[in-house]
Amino acid sequence: MYSLLPLLTLIVPLFTGILCLFTCLFKFLEEFSRKTAKMLLLISAVLSLATPLAMIPYCVIGEVLETTGLGLRADSSNIAALVSTAILFLLVSIYNMSAEKGGRLKPGVYNFFLLLFLCCMFGLLLSYDLFGIFLFVEMVIGVSIILVAHNPIKDSTEAAFKYLIITAISALFVLIGVLTIYVLTGESNILHLLGNIEKRMILAENPPLLMFIVACFIVGLGADIGLAPFHGWLPDTLPASTIIINGFTAIEPIPLILALYRLVAPLYEIYPSSIIVALMLGTGLVSIIFGALMAYSQRDFFRMFAYCSIDEYGHSLFALSLLSPSDSQIFIIGQFYLINSTLAKTGLILSLGSVYFNTGGSNMDFLGGLLEKMNKTALSYIVCALSIIGIPPMSGFYAKLLLINASYKFFYDYGNSIIASLIIALLICIAVISCVILIRSFHKIFLGKSRVNIDVKGDVPILMWLPTILLAMATIIIGVHPDLLIRFIGYTRFG
Amino acid sequence: MEAPSLLTLVIAAFITALGCFTDITRRTIMLLSIQAIAIGSATLARCLIDLVIGLNIEALIHFFAAFAEWFSAAVVAPLILYWGVTKTENIADKPLIEARKLATLIISISILYILWILQSQMLREGRIITLSFCILMFSFSTLLMITRRDAFKILAGLNMAENSLFPLLAEIPITLVPFILTLMIFVTAMGTYVIIEAYRDHGTILVDRWRWLKE
Numbered sequence: 003m004y005s006l007l008p009l010l011t012l013i014v015p016l017f018t019g020i021l022c023l024f025t026c027l028f029k030f031l032e033e034f035s036r037k038t039a040k041m042l043l044l045i046s047a048v049l050s051l052a053t054p055l056a057m058i059p060y061c062v063i064g065e066v067l068e069t070t071g072l073g074l075r076a077d078s079s080n081i082a083a084l085v086s087t088a089i090l091f092l093l094v095s096i097y098n099m100s101a102e103k104g105g106r107l108k109p110g111v112y113n114f115f116l117l118l119f120l121c122c123m124f125g126l127l128l129s130y131d132l133f134g135i136f137l138f139v140e141m142v143i144g145v146s147i148i149l150v151a152h153n154p155i156k157d158s159t160e161a162a163f164k165y166l167i168i169t170a171i172s173a174l175f176v177l178i179g180v181l182t183i184y185v186l187t188g189e190s191n192i193l194h195l196l197g198n199i200e201k202r203m204i205l206a207e208n209p210p211l212l213m214f215i216v217a218c219f220i221v222g223l224g225a226d227i228g229l230a231p232f233h234g235w236l237p238d239t240l241p242a243s244t245i246i247i248n249g250f251t252a253i254e255p256i257p258l259i260l261a262l263y264r265l266v267a268p269l270y271e272i273y274p275s276s277i278i279v280a281l282m283l284g285t286g287l288v289s290i291i292f293g294a295l296m297a298y299s300q301r302d303f304f305r306m307f308a309y310c311s312i313d314e315y316g317h318s319l320f321a322l323s324l325l326s327p328s329d330s331q332i333f334i335i336g337q338f339y340l341i342n343s344t345l346a347k348t349g350l351i352l353s354l355g356s357v358y359f360n361t362g363g364s365n366m367d368f369l370g371g372l373l374e375k376m377n378k379t380a381l382s383y384i385v386c387a388l389s390i391i392g393i394p395p396m397s398g399f400y401a402k403l404l405l406i407n408a409s410y411k412f413f414y415d416y417g418n419s420i421i422a423s424l425i426i427a428l429l430i431c432i433a434v435i436s437c438v439i440l441i442r443s444f445h446k447i448f449l450g451k452s453r454v455n456i457d458v459k460g461d462v463p464i465l466m467w468l469p470t471i472l473l474a475m476a477t478i479i480i481g482v483h484p485d486l487l488i489r490f491i492g493y494t495r496f497g
Numbered sequence: 498m499e500a501p502s503l504l505t506l507v508i509a510a511f512i513t514a515l516g517c518f519t520d521i522t523r524r525t526i527m528l529l530s531i532q533a534i535a536i537g538s539a540t541l542a543r544c545l546i547d548l549v550i551g552l553n554i555e556a557l558i559h560f561f562a563a564f565a566e567w568f569s570a571a572v573v574a575p576l577i578l579y580w581g582v583t584k585t586e587n588i589a590d591k592p593l594i595e596a597r598k599l600a601t602l603i604i605s606i607s608i609l610y611i612l613w614i615l616q617s618q619m620l621r622e623g624r625i626i627t628l629s630f631c632i633l634m635f636s637f638s639t640l641l642m643i644t645r646r647d648a649f650k651i652l653a654g655l656n657m658a659e660n661s662l663f664p665l666l667a668e669i670p671i672t673l674v675p676f677i678l679t680l681m682i683f684v685t686a687m688g689t690y691v692i693i694e695a696y697r698d699h700g701t702i703l704v705d706r707w708r709w710l711k712e
């Protein structure tokens with residue numbers, strides 16, 4: 003069905019962002035901009051949530067809302083991700099009300115970039131056009147880099163430059179992949195490409211080139227997401243960014259990982275090669291193992307979180323990579339895992355941000371005994387951590403259960419029972435390592451003796467702990483009623 | 498592939514390789530500009546001939562698109578970098594790898610590349626030969642980036658890598674050209690902004706010194 007709602011989803015944050023930018027362009031509005039910037043961001047976030055919510059009734063009954071010509075499309079395959087992205091953005095905007103202390107960018111410019119970031123994330127989720135996906139990927143990354151450099155500390159520029167170089171090169175890999183498809187087939191819309199037998203055959207008849215395109219997409223988007231071994235920027239970027247930017251960028255994997263799936267899955271449909279699955283699964287597995295092992299040795303909780311994130315990105319990619327020509331459940335399981343993981347990770351990073359806000363330090367060796375004074379933050383941290391580990395009744399448990407079940411079935415069908423058992427054993431071992439890392443970090447930060455050199459008067463302001471508590475509650479509610487989220491996730495066959 | 502296009506691509510690849518050996522930041526930026534001129538000239542000349550022969554609106558639009566691509570890569574991006582250098586410093590630094598080893602590496606990459614073209618079945622199709630040239634220039638640009646400590650040289654290398662994809666960009670729908678160009682200029686401007694801010698913080702544009710100063 004032709005609809006302007008997908009386009010409106012992009013226009014709302016972009017338009018409100020431009021309005022915020024205007025407030026700092028004129029001198030007489032500067033004072034107004036400084037005083038109202040945080041409130042304007044919150045209002046914009048609420049408005050930006052309205053359009054995805056308006057699309058839910060259509061998408062749930064299986065309608066496809068499409069803005070033809072621009073390749074934007076909302077359906078059951080992306081509505082849950084859209085709404086989750088908008089809700090998480092809103093919660094971090096609430097957190098921003100108390101946590102933002104200013105930086106290199108003026109408040110109006112800062113708001114503009116944040117809203118542009120949201121617009122690009124929506125664009126990535128809605129776009130089915132190859133060039134559209136490339137443009138939105140590059141924009142998401144570009145805006146993230148500016149936001150990293152916003153932090154007025156010395157480390158931020160170095161981290162931003164590293165981030166820029168790695169991700170700009172990787173974006174060129176995405177462009178090479180996109181251009182190769184376009185030069186060969188003359189088509190940039192993924193759905194049109196799959197609907198045309200002749201164009202499909204052009205790609206299917208040249209398997210080495212198809213594998214080259216898949217490799218370009220995995221390298222390109224893998225580096226943008228922060229998957230091992232292309233993750234170089236991630237552990238430096240998190241400690242160098244402000245605590246709020248860490249919250250906003252924690253949402254980024256939802257659109258980026260789904261974009262990678264949207265680029266690779268159609269190619270698998272054209273040429274169902276086990277090499278494509280092996281490349282995706284391999285990247286996922288390397289990220290899982292590398293992330294978990296590296297997180298173990300970290301003392302800085304931001305760096306620990308960065309490696310835990312690599313581990314979680316690996317899990318999400320692994321779940322989405324169990325591609326099979328007959329099984330449509332994989333996409334639902336993968337997306338469910340991805341949304342749950344992002345939910346818990348956002349809660350976790352905001353809680354860590356609150357600790358940093360109150361103590362001014364991120365080295366876990368110099369922290370301790372914060373439970374009494376920061377009990378709400380401690381509660382949200384442990385609930386989100388337990389969800390990531392996969393302890394019932396948190397949502398992470400159900401997500402991990404589905405992942406393990408799907409993995410066993412996949413490796414049993416395409417391998418044998420020994421391989422399937424080994425993979426399950428590996429996933430369980432990694433979950434145990436994550437458990438040790440996160441519980442140990444909770445112990446180091448919140449339990450034990452309080453340090454004399456840290457003067458913490460009480461918990462962070464309500465606008466900072468409320469979003470983290472809401473996120474912790476969400477993980478419990480979805481854990482008890484997973485169908486609340488699963489029923490919104492559908493699968494659209496590309497062809 | 499037409500002979501003039503092939504020739505310009507060979508010249509562009511040679512200039513990209515030369516970029517790996519330059520000492521002074523401004524010279525690297527100059528080579529970036531020459532590389533972009535070389536890459537874009539064949540497309541631009543073809544569009545100009547089409548315009549003169551055809552004299553129609555479609556040919557005019559294509560000419561303007563090609564000119565915009567050429568202008569942004571050969572003039573706008575180098576000027577942004579040049580402005581950044583005037584705001585910071587124009588330094589002379591040698592590549593991290595010794596010049597002789599670097600030359601051996603570049604020659605090896607070129608030989609491997611020629612062997613790959615001769616061997617590979619997938620590159621036989623005419624239009625895909627352009628892709629293979631793009632990949633060669635892309636590899637040289639990446640080599641320039643990984644062997645340098647000067648942030649502006651690294652950024653110039655990134656721009657050379659972007660320019661190396663321009664022969665393929667000539668094939669994209671005309672409506673997308675402004676978006677792609679804006680995005681590429683945006684990345685260059687953002688990189689320059691980050692380097693200027695880093696220079697204010699650390700007092701140098703050598704990336705290894707940023708970390709060293711911190712410790």
